[in-house]
Amino acid sequence: MKKLGYTLMFLLFTQFSWAQDINKIISTGYVDHLIKTLSNDDMEGRGLYTPGIDKAAAFIESEFKSIGLQPLIGETGFRQSFEKDGKALFNVAGMIPGKSKAKEIVVFSGHYDHLGIVKGDLQDSIANGADDDASGTTAVIALAKYYKQLNNNERTLIFVAFTAEEIGGFGSKYFSKKLNPDEVVAMFNIEMIGKESKFGKNTAFITGYDKSDFGKILQKNLAGTEFTFHPDPYTAQQLFYRSDNATLAALGVPAHTISTDQIDKDPFYHTVKDEYSTLDTQNILATIKAIAKSAISIVKGTDTPVRIPKLVEKQ
Incomplete structure (x- = not known):
């Protein structure tokens, strides 16, 4: 009985320590600063x-440099x-080298x-893209900060x-060509997490949930928390094939998109009204922290999602 008590105390202490650490690293103020900056009118809708x-x-x-990321190899x-139609485009990417x-x-x-x-109303013509996808970009930066400080x-x-x-996922297509897909264990693509999902608070959905055990691994790591991941409820929208995960997924990578957007009835989607004022910043914060915790066994190398059947083999 005493041994069981010690075990429970240890688990509670571990959960408390994790919560304390992540709350210091991924704070409300930090996330708020990132998304406000990215969706500000000064960015002119990031066209x-x-x-x-x-x-x-x-x-x-500047955020990647401040965090201490390294440029990608090469x-x-x-x-x-890279170029498209003779014009320069660029992804922004950094890395934390693995240990073992x-x-x-x-x-x-x-x-x-x-x-x-874009063509808007009389007062506004800037499509700020606060949810789509300043929210996802904010998550990427915050997760980089978290894992860099975690250092494990x-x-x-x-x-x-x-x-x-x-305009067609050209950035992710170029990125995918620069990697050996067989070396990519998993991809967490994050898109539109600025509003509560149809499943309620502390929930998100994963596109292509049934195509690998990615979602099950994430949910296992969230045991003991109030956050839950769900399968994509909008399968008719073909979201799995409409975001930046699609290219690597076609090459067999367990590449999935995490989102909370109620895409079937979001009145701000692709309008000038997708602004910071429409966001639920606590939803963003909760989702980022859930991703951070749920990914930990994949980051540490103790879990490996099963591969997705390659679509290229059918062509």
Whole structure:
């Protein structure tokens, strides 16, 4: 009986310590600063080929540098540059090298581009993209800070803010070509976590839930918390194939998108009304912390999600 009591005390202490650490690293003020900056009017909706998106990229770069990330192998800085139609585009990416399993990669991603200046109402023409996807980009930066300070990742962690998602996922397609997909263990793509999901508070959904055991691993790591992950309730929307996880998933990687958006009835989606004022910042904070905890066994190398059947083999 005494042994059981000690075990319970240890588990409670571990949970308390984890909560204390993550609350200090991923604070409300920190997350608020990130998303306010990325969705500010100064960023001009982060439209492609604009000063606004360049300003957003510079901000993400400065955060990655401050956190202490390293550029990806083969890159001299945090910008991963490529061309489309003769014009320059760039992802912003950094890494934390793994310890004992450095050749095994875990990717955390979101897209930082949005629609830019659009036809709006008489008062507003800036599509700020606060939820889509400044919220996901905020999560990527905050998770980078958390895992860098935790300093216990056996696998190599890559944190990437993609460009050109809104016009066809060209940033993630280029990124995928630079990796050996067989070395990518999992991809946590984060898209639109700024509002409560249809399942209620402390919940999110995972696209392609039935395609691997990724979601089950995440939920196992959340045992004892109030947060739960659910399968994608919007399968008719084909969300699994509409975000930046799709390219790596097609190559067999357990690459899934985590979201909370009620996409079937979101009145702000792809409008000038997708602003900071419409967000539930506590929802963002809770989701980021849940991802941080749920990913821990994959980051440490003790869990490996099963592969997704390669779509390329059917072509």
